[in-house]
Amino acid sequence: TPIPELGVETPQPEELRVELNPISGERPLTAITYRIFQERDLIRTFSIEPHKLLSYLFALEDSYQQVPYHNKLHRADVCQSMHVLLNSSGIKDVFNEFEILAAIFAAVVHDVHHPGLTNPFLIKTKSDLAILYNNESVLENHHIAVAFKLLQADERNIFSNLSAEQMETLRRRVVDMVLATDMAKHKTLLADFQNLLEAKKMSGNDYLTLESYDDRILVLKNMIHCADLSNMTKPLDTYSKWIDRLMVEFWKQGDAERDLGLDISPMCVRSPTTKDKHQIGFINSFVHPLWETWGSLVYPDANTILETLAQNREWHEASLAALTSSTTD
Numbered sequence: 512t513p514i515p516e517l518g519v520e521t522p523q524p525e526e527l528r529v530e531l532n533p534i535s536g537e538r539p540l541t542a543i544t545y546r547i548f549q550e551r552d553l554i555r556t557f558s559i560e561p562h563k564l565l566s567y568l569f570a571l572e573d574s575y576q577q578v579p580y581h582n583k584l585h586r587a588d589v590c591q592s593m594h595v596l597l598n599s600s601g602i603k604d605v606f607n608e609f610e611i612l613a614a615i616f617a618a619v620v621h622d623v624h625h626p627g628l629t630n631p632f633l634i635k636t637k638s639d640l641a642i643l644y645n646n647e648s649v650l651e652n653h654h655i656a657v658a659f660k661l662l663q664a665d666e667r668n669i670f671s672n673l674s675a676e677q678m679e680t681l682r683r684r685v686v687d688m689v690l691a692t693d694m695a696k697h698k699t700l701l702a703d704f705q706n707l708l709e710a711k712k713m714s715g716n717d718y719l720t721l722e723s724y725d726d727r728i729l730v731l732k733n734m735i736h737c738a739d740l741s742n743m744t745k746p747l748d749t750y751s752k753w754i755d756r757l758m759v760e761f762w763k764q765g766d767a768e769r770d771l772g773l774d775i776s777p778m779c780v781r782s783p784t785t786k787d788k789h790q791i792g793f794i795n796s797f798v799h800p801l802w803e804t805w806g807s808l809v810y811p812d813a814n815t816i817l818e819t820l821a822q823n824r825e826w827h828e829a830s831l832a833a834l835t836s837s838t839t840d
């Protein structure tokens with residue numbers, strides 16, 4: 512039976528069309544994710560009931576908090592970036608539909624109910640979340656718990672037609688991928704990724720063959736981490752909008768730290784040079800090494816991304832030079 516254009520039979524197609532209309536910007540997360548599920552035929556493959564998918568995605572959107580950066584727009588962005596990365600040359604035929612389902616789902620839920628505060632802040636203020644998760648990937652554990660809690664309602668359980676075993680493996684993959692978005696895991700994740708690619712190069716295969724769960728999930732963990740760190744690889748006008756959102760979120764945390772008599776986190780200091788300095792530092796320390804490694808896996812697909820990343824870094828260096836020269840003379 513053909514799936515209706517809007518996903519569900521509805522007596523009010525116009526209302527639903529407006530709700531789903533990404534242009535209206537009302538529900539960007541639902542619009543993008545529903546479209547990706549359709550394009551990848553996930554709804555049919557896993558017999559997902561369309562009305563349940565819509566209910567689940569609506570719940571995800573509504574549970575987002577009014578934070579400037581870590582909101583539904585960021586999750587829609589990471590979901591769309593994941594969708595693109597999954598099609599990269601060299602890996603597009605590697606992952607099966609179960610892994611793709613888990614990867615898209617992980618991307619769309621990876622920051623759900625984010626409070627707009629960092630893990631260090633939640634830990635040093637002894638927040639309920641830090642107590643609950645013993646200071647270990649506090650936010651990421653929370654996002655996963657909320658995502659699966661929302662699935663428990665029958666009208667939102669999009670995986671109701673998966674077997675118990677399939678559900679268990681999907682859950683394992685989603686937990687592994689969302690936990691991998693914690694910056695604290697970056698160094699180990701990237702080192703393991705580089706070791707894997709080195710070993711594959713030694714084996715002489717010109718295409719990637721991944722047998723073990725650990726190898727396969729390692730690539731998916733780095734993929735979602737790349738998607739989460741993709742702002743700097745986007746055209747400057749898009750990238751600078753993300754920076755502005757993030758700085759507002761960080762400055763609010765800085766205000767909270769000051770009000771609590773705590774040290775203000777370096778990234779949360781309101782100063783004209785903070786933005787450029789930290790972006791340059793972050794690109795040099797984390798973002799470029801990660802994307803360069805990803806670029807070697809999907810060569811030459813990531814060349815444009817690496818060029819844009821270099822241009823964006825130069826833009827920050829130029830604006831920093833302009834700022835510091837104006838303040839010195």
Ligand SMILES: COc1ccc(-c2ccn(CCC(=O)N3C[C@@H](C)O[C@H](C)C3)n2)cc1OC1CCCC1
Nearest residue numbers: 629692693694739740742753754757778789790793
């Ligand atoms: C547009 O700028 C950024 C966009 C995304 C990120 C970034 C790094 C790691 N993630 C993954 C989630 C994470 O771990 N955190 C914890 C902390 C690093 O703040 C991040 C925001 C979230 N996301 C960093 C960005 O800039 C750096 C942070 C302030 C100046 C330089």
Ligand SMILES: [Mg+2]
Nearest residue numbers: 621622650692
């Ligand atoms: Mg996160």
Ligand SMILES: [Zn+2]
Nearest residue numbers: 589621622739
């Ligand atoms: Zn994120």
